[in-house]
Amino acid sequence: MRILAIDTALDACSVCIATDASDDLLAHESMILGRGHAEALLPMIERVVARVDGGFEAIDRVAVTVGPGSYTGLRVGLSAARAIGLAAAIPVVGVTTLSALLAPLLALGGAGLIVAAIDARHGAIYLQAMSMADGIVVPPSLMPLEEAAALLDGQVTLVGSGVPALAALLKARGLDVHLAGTGASDIAWVASLGMLADPAQALARPLYLRGPDAQPQDHARLARR
Secondary structure, eight states: OOEEEEEOOOSSEEEEEETOSSSSSSEEEEEEESSSHHHHHHHHHHHHTSTTTTTGOOOEEEEEEEEESSHHHHHHHHHHHHHHHHHHTTEEEEOOOHHHHHHHHHHHHHHSEEEEEEEEETTTTEEEEEEEETEEEEEEEEEEEEHHHHOOSSEEESSSHHHHHHHHHHHHOOOOOEOSSSSSOHHHHHHHHHHHSSSTTTTTOOOOSSSOOOOOOOGGOOOOO
């Protein structure tokens, strides 16, 4: 299987093409943007696909991160993935941002809790916790930092942009905390998870976990005729 993976959920804009015949990526490109995913993504996809023999016709599946993440970034990635899937008549699968962060740590088979924490701002984080023994301990959630810290115990390995704030709270409680990085997920793991995903279950739909920050103002609405 040859898969095109796309990640625009957070600050990174990343694209790769991978195959189940090798651990090495056939082509990839990534940049940290913060903003501007809409302008950067399609040219990036074109450059990456152009480096691979067969181009779009040689791709069997598309994987895209579905969140949690920024509304704009998720819409950009999902729109591009769906358009490619429709044009090429190939499946499009969704991979959660938290799963992509957890996957490399789970592959190492570490002890204790393995926690992906993404900064959601305003004193909150997106969180998912797993262990080799118990599987999913905390499902993908949005919660205040203090509430998240209260759910975790024992030996904890943290990864993601929410690590610094969460680690400080856990260390204050005396927990055994290990830091595995605060950067974005590796696009190669998005591809790997996408290959394993069931297209009937891993749908390419946004996982927001929170409502939009901007809310309509009732007093400012125009009267309907």
